[in-house]
Amino acid sequence: MALDAQTIQAAVDAAHRDCTTRTGGANASYIPYLASVDPSLFGVAVVTVDGAACTAGDSDAEFAIESISKVFTMARAMADVGPVEFHRKIGADPTGLPFNSVSALELHNDKPLSPLVNAGAMSSVSLVTAVDTEQRWSRILQTQRAFAGREIRLSVEVNASEQATNFHNRAIAWLLYGGGAMYSDPMEACDVYTRQCSTLITTEDLATMGATIAAGGTNPVTHEHVVDAELVPHLLAEMTMEGMYTSSGDWAYTVGLPGKSGVGGGVLSVAPGKLAIAAFSPPLDPVGNSVRAMAAVAQVAQALDLSLYKVPGAGDPPLDPLVKG
Template sequence: MSQLPSAKALQHLVDETFQQFHGLPGGENASYIPYLASVPDELAALVIVTANGDVYQAGDIEYRFAIESISKVATLALLMEDVGPEMVREKIGAEPTGLPFNSVLALCEHHDKPLSPLVNAGAMASVSLLKADSAEQRWQRILDVQRRLTAGNVTLSDEINESEQTTNFHNRGIAWLLYAAGNCFCDPMEACEVYTRQCSTLVTCKDLAVMSATLANHGKNPISGEQVVTPENVAPILAEMTMEGLYDYSGDWAFEVGLPGKSGVGGGLLAVVPGKMGIAAFSPPLDESGNSVRAQRMIAQVAKSLNLNLYG
């Protein structure tokens, strides 16, 4: 990877990339969650946060949107701290499913083991494996790590949470399958309910860029200065993101962009450049895999312009 350009050049790149792709046509808002379907589809943002804490941003940077599946990275980081990478791999897995993020078939084909903490089944198993004595303690620990990773005022949206809790029947079924196979480590409905809450928090694009910059900075938040993740746990998190971070498009993302990433159906997407920066983008319209159409193009353009592909 090349050295980073000047601050002026980085801001110019962010501005230019945003202008090029913020109005890109294609994709549709997630419709299976009523709240997400109502988010204005013209919203868009792009943010870089370097490992030194410098911020470069453009677009709707103040807009707070649903974190959705990007929350899985935060919970995974917390679980790594609780039980260590090898226990995560043993109990949950480190393989791509090759199927959609909410696939029941993926579970059935692998004896109800989730394979990845970054699909819905594995995320609920991750929630259930956290050290906690109650649902509320489990939830508060997750909310706390989201705040520490982002150095932001992450809050639960009651509106999003209600919208998701009243439509999460598919996930409830997955939770019971996990429990029946011994792969859910607390009450399955508690795991599903807390998982649904963790997906219902509100973040900005900068929050996501700080989260990815924290992973880029060996687990130390470059804004707050806090060591949130043990350095030795960062590489396994990035490996999981490479395997399944963009669901069944993850292999193509690695092929085209070459950076560990994580998407959410709220329209957010982050990518980690180890030792250098975090990049995040946001725009609600999604492709068939559940990844933001515009966010993918914005981050891919930044990575290409700066020669950030890890395999290049």
């Protein structure tokens, strides 16, 4: 299929129109700020490796990046210590348990399995080269900005709400420290991790961040080299294994693209060498993935025939990616 701007825009418009009426889910309630976000907000965006953007709906509304930030801190830490060391210390396997699970740590001697759950994400933060807390935070924020191609900012309101409720993550950080899987002060890592989840992005920002990965590590809008191309396959593999939490297998089975979600309502999927699809809608399913955003990204991916696992000429899988059998 020819991925021209007209075809992509039609797919984006159709996904926004068709998924607007999809019901179900609820805003994350354990973080007060997220509970207060307008649940009717809904944006869809695609950015190609040539830098072309196609958007629909509330694609310029800012929302908290939350767990999608893990992808970009993973990239920063992997670049700092190298992919072999990163894999040895953090891992690349799904936990099979919720993203904030303590049981997953206990089952593996207080060591993380993936950088895309909270435990591994805080370990990733601790691997970022820095002399102190502020330098560590600055390097992570600058990485987000480079991927997005604009001045991403920390929301004081989101961060205050997160810091006031992150007791569970503090406990996980100490468990990691006890297991020898924390490479800085554990409370520093937890603090910086909480900040990285509290930045504000738009749906178009998120698609640009994904397109930077799709383009081999160079931002297609600013043309800035953000991360080495040799790291991109590792980033995409991690996203495939755990990016959609306990729905990651279902997402790969039915959508066929690496993805990442966040409890702020964002969903991102990357088609390597082609484009990235992003969507935003606050109401989440029980796993923590946005109901509308998942549906919209899946619909665009199918409309543009992007599955990495599809044999050319084969029909579309007759499965709803949001329904488990």
